[in-house]
Amino acid sequence: MADPIITTAGLNMSFGEVQALQDVDLEVPAGRIGLVGANGAGKSTLLKILLGMLAPSSGGTEVYGTSAQHHPLAVRSRVGYMPEGDCFPPDQSAADFVSYTAELGGLPASESRQRASEVLTLVGLAEERFRNLGEFSTGMKQRAKLAQAIVHSPDLVLLDEPASGLDPDGREDMLNLINRLGDFGMSVVFSSHVLGDIERTCDWVVMLNEGRLLRNEPLETIRASNAVQVVLLDDPTAAVEFLRSRGARVTVQDRTLEIELDEGDAFIAIRDALAETGVGLRSLGAKQTTLEDVYLAEEEYSG
């Protein structure tokens, strides 16, 4: 892995009786990082700790090698944050507010206005930028929140559920925008409980469940699988017995089999099984593992 931009060590966070994060050890490289987990998994808590907005119960975090607990202002000067909920003064125009947040991020006043205008254009709010934020729809608010998060040119942007509450078109636009952020040289941590969104936008996945770290690795590693999926035309019982006699692990659902073999080629084993038992074949191919498969398997394993 290249130099990690985010590191956590033995991170624990509790709110009274509730353990929000448990012994989270992370090393995350630059890029588009998906932070996956169900509601209450600890995603928002982790983002706030990375910004130094929350102090962990124990353990520590570093962002670009700087401790978020000891030097939160240094971290925040390189990071943008899009919170999950609303964060707007309703009586202020988007242009005024985003320009103001640029100044809060350390840009000179003379530059902020121009930057705000450019960024609002980028997120698709050029026409609406002089309207008051209180008059914005949910989709427009999400875009304005993204604009305030990136207006000061941070190196890393933390996006907390940026697509929540959006209709399908709005979601599509938001995911495209997030994809483009990487092209602009920004790393992105994108928290979501919608696994499909993460699969479409991210190249690295951090998976949390009930505050515990389940996975922290490249998406392609997670998706890689040795399993072969076979759909049969006939009763699969004989073929399953044959495959198991060859040492294969076989999962059966109706006439669909998933076959994994530690030694040898699974495709050859299947060929032999079909030839031996005479069972008809409908389809055959490498199994595509989705994040959902992994998440459910991990949840089951850890639960």
Add this chain to the structure above:
Amino acid sequence: MSSEGAIFDLDYRRYEGERTGRPKIRWAIVRDGVRKVLGLRRKARRKILPWGLIILAMLPAIAIVGFQVFTQGLGADELLEDLIPSHSDYFGVIFVMTFLFVALSAPELLVPDRVSNVLTVYASRPLTVADYLLARVAALLLVVLAYTLLPQVVIYLGGAVLSGDFVGHISGNLDLLWKIPAGAIAVFATQAGVAFMISAFSRRRGAAAGIYIGFTIISAIVAAVLAETVNRWFALLDLQGHAQILIGEIFSDPEVGEGSTLVENNIPPGVSLIAVAAIAGLAAGLLYRRYRRIM
């Protein structure tokens, strides 16, 4: 002339220039606060109350200068001098308006940021809780200073112009150049702490202003009753009285504050000053504690 057009891709460009430090960020929050209080870059209805009160504070000053213009040369200068309010008197003239101005301004600075969750944005930027609060207090100080000083400046400069000896009038009244701002700071110090403290816990601007006004009036009544029936030191609860005592002391004008519970109970100005400092210190501590928890 070429008729060729060009399409520019207005893509994102990184800001590579120099970053400002925390002082500039604080100053941005101060400017934002001033705009909020005065309703600048807001809809017209947000301007009505602050600018209405500003006009009300200015009108007597303009009337005083106009009166001086009108009566100039009548040969009754000494008689008229008694009729025209002095600089220390003017604090009394606009006292209620200043009180209302602070009552409306302090909630404007704190309540919307908290209720609309804008504090999350502040918390994600390179600034501390103290930066935010100091900048908000500075914004209120600036507008209260401007509110109390502008009419005084009109009277001061009006008097200088009408005296026929501009330089002589200015040099003869140099002490006013520190006394007037000091009086304005005394007004701010006695009022801002409590107003901010109430605003820090209220979810509505109007409610915060109402509670502050009610609290101040009730504290004056309680001070008067307890000072008379229990112990004279209860007069210290008369919050607004402190400002009058301090202004009287700054301008060496014992008539200012006459009739107030503090004066009637012989509370020394030094004690008043300590009480104001204590209230301001307590308010600052509570405010910081409150915002440390929510920001």
